[in-house]
Amino acid sequence: MPGSAAVVVTYFPDADAVRTLKRLSELSETLIIINNTPEEMRKAFPQASNVVLWNPGKNIGLAAALNRGMQLAADLGIQEVFLFDQDSRPSDHYFQQMLEFKSRLIKSGRKVAFCVPNFYDRNSKTFAVYPVVGRFSIRHVTCANMPGTFDNAALMAITSGMLISQAAYRAVGPFREDYFIDFIDNEYCLRANAAGYSVAVNCKATLDHAIGHRSVKKFLGLTIKPNHHPPSRKYYIFRNGVRTATDYFRQYPAYAGLMAARLAHETLSIVLYEKNKRRKLRAIVFGFCHGSAGRMGKCPLTQ
Numbered sequence: 001m002p003g004s005a006a007v008v009v010t011y012f013p014d015a016d017a018v019r020t021l022k023r024l025s026e027l028s029e030t031l032i033i034i035n036n037t038p039e040e041m042r043k044a045f046p047q048a049s050n051v052v053l054w055n056p057g058k059n060i061g062l063a064a065a066l067n068r069g070m071q072l073a074a075d076l077g078i079q080e081v082f083l084f085d086q087d088s089r090p091s092d093h094y095f096q097q098m099l100e101f102k103s104r105l106i107k108s109g110r111k112v113a114f115c116v117p118n119f120y121d122r123n124s125k126t127f128a129v130y131p132v133v134g135r136f137s138i139r140h141v142t143c144a145n146m147p148g149t150f151d152n153a154a155l156m157a158i159t160s161g162m163l164i165s166q167a168a169y170r171a172v173g174p175f176r177e178d179y180f181i182d183f184i185d186n187e188y189c190l191r192a193n194a195a196g197y198s199v200a201v202n203c204k205a206t207l208d209h210a211i212g213h214r215s216v217k218k219f220l221g222l223t224i225k226p227n228h229h230p231p232s233r234k235y236y237i238f239r240n241g242v243r244t245a246t247d248y249f250r251q252y253p254a255y256a257g258l259m260a261a262r263l264a265h266e267t268l269s270i271v272l273y274e275k276n277k278r279r280k281l282r283a284i285v286f287g288f289c290h291g292s293a294g295r296m297g298k299c300p301l302t303q
Contacts, residue, residue: 003029003078003079003080003099004028004029004030004078004079004080004081004082004095004099005028005029005030005031005032005073005076005078005080005081005082006024006027006028006030006031006032006081006082006084006095007032007034007066007069007070007072007073007081007082007083007084008021008024008031008032008033008034008069008084008085008086009034009036009062009065009066009069009084009085009086010033010034010035010036010037010045010086011035011036011037011059011086012037013037013086016087017086017087018044018045018046020086020087020088020089021033021045021046021086022046023089024084024090025046025048025050025051027090027092027094027095028050028082028095029050030050030051030052030073030076030078031046031048031050031051031052032051032052032054032069032072032073033045033051033052033053033054034054034056034065034066034068034069035053035054035055035056036056036058036059036060036061036062036065037059038057038058038059039055039057039058052072052076054068054069054072056068061177061179061180061181061298062159062175062180062181062184063174063175063176063177063178063179063180063181063184064175064177064180066083066159066175066184067174067175067177069081069083070164070166070169070174073166074166078166079165079166079167080099080102080163080164080165080166081163081164081165081166081169082095082098082161082162082163083159083160083161083162083164084160084161085159085160085209087209087210088119088160088161088207088208088209088210089207089208089209090161090207090208091205091206091207091208094117094205094207097202097204097205098115098117098163098202098205099163101115101200101202101204101205102115102163102200105200110198110200111196111197111198112168112197112198112199112200113164113168113171113172113192113193113195113197113198113199114162114163114164114165114168114192114199114200115162115163115164115199115200115201115202116157116158116161116162116163116199116200116201116202117161117201117202117205117206117207118143118201118202118203118204118205118206118207119158119160119161119206119207119208119209120206120207120208120209121209121210121211121214122208122209122210123210123211123213123214123215124211124214124215124216124225125216126216127142127143127206128142128143128157129141129142130142130146130155130156130157130201131155131156131258132150132153132154132155132156133153133154133155133156133190133252133254133255133258134152134153134154134252134254135251135252135253135254136253136254137153137254138254138255138257138258143201143203146201146203149198150198150199152193153193154189154190154192154193154194154199154252154255155189155193155198155199155201156185156186156189156190157185157189157199157201158185158209159175159184159185159188160207160209161207161209168192168197171195171197172188172191172192172195172197173191175188176188178296178297179236179240179243179296180236180296180297180298180299181233181236182233182236182237182240182241183236183237183240183241183243183244184240186241186244187240187244187247187248190244190248190251190252190255194248194251211227213227213228214226214227214228215228215273217272217273219268219272224265224268224269224272224273225265225269226269226270226272226273226274227266227269228274228275230276231276231279231280231282231283231301232283232299232301234266234270234280234283234284234287235283235284235286235287235290235299235301236287236299237263237266237284237287238263238266238283238284238287238288238291239286239287239288239290239291239295239296240287240291241259241262241263241291242259242263242287242288242291242292243291243294243296244259245259245260246291246292263284263288266284267281267284270284282301283301286300286301
């Protein structure tokens with residue numbers, strides 16, 4: 001019985017993504033691919049005895065795809081699961097590094113929901129910066145200045161590269177499918193911390209990752225990183241960001257401040273550097289209103 005599996009969610013994968021899948025099939029014990037690409041647009045994926053492919057025939061959203069991947073791994077009796085985006089490239093020893101890191105933490109008595117790596121964004125050429133949210137405080141840490149523990153604060157990390165056990169997944173619960181995409185990771189980290197679990201970062205394991213089509217700009221001394229997402233993604237970012245800040249305001253009022261800064265940065269990026277400004281600004285207005293009202297599910301706007 002395999003000890004771990006890699007779950008990858010794909011959506012219109014390009015040739016590089018397909019090559020990454022082939023490499024993952026060689027590095028991992030079991031590779032589970034959840035293909036959110038509509039049926040008529042599918043590409044050929046690696047064929048191997050350790051590859052499990054599930055095609056819903058449509059885009060069911062990232063959260064639903066991750067939940068399906070966790071369920072397929074559980075059906076195979078696999079307890080340790082790695083979650084990846086299609087554009088994430090683990091190193092040759094990534095799986096071993098993460099599993100050994102987690103084993104050491106568990107033996108030390110840490111109550112860990114999941115482990116995440118340091119990641120390198122190949123678009124902006126920067127390493128991960130992790131927000132750490134306390135009840136009334138926010139600070140940002142990197143692997144260069146990271147403490148050994150975060151006490152009772154919630155550390156925010158992306159889902160790609162995450163190592164999570166089935167036991168922790170059952171305890172924290174499934175990813176929120178009504179979010180569809182975006183802020184699924186933030187909400188899950190806050191929920192895990194509220195349940196008494198911590199998020200552990202293995203700074204010795206680095207994941208090569210790409211966030212959108214991010215670039216780095218300078219404006220009046222500020223560093224601006226426009227992601228160049230389409231309008232529908234802007235909608236999800238604003239709607240889910242507002243919803244997360246609202247739902248967790250009682251436990252983490254400081255998170256609302258972090259969210260305000262993130263959404264302001266997103267707006268400034270659109271106004272200054274991104275194309276299709278009018279449609280994107282319209283999308284964020286709808287997202288803000290729907291998030292405030294609790295209107296969730298798939299984006300009602302056209303691309």
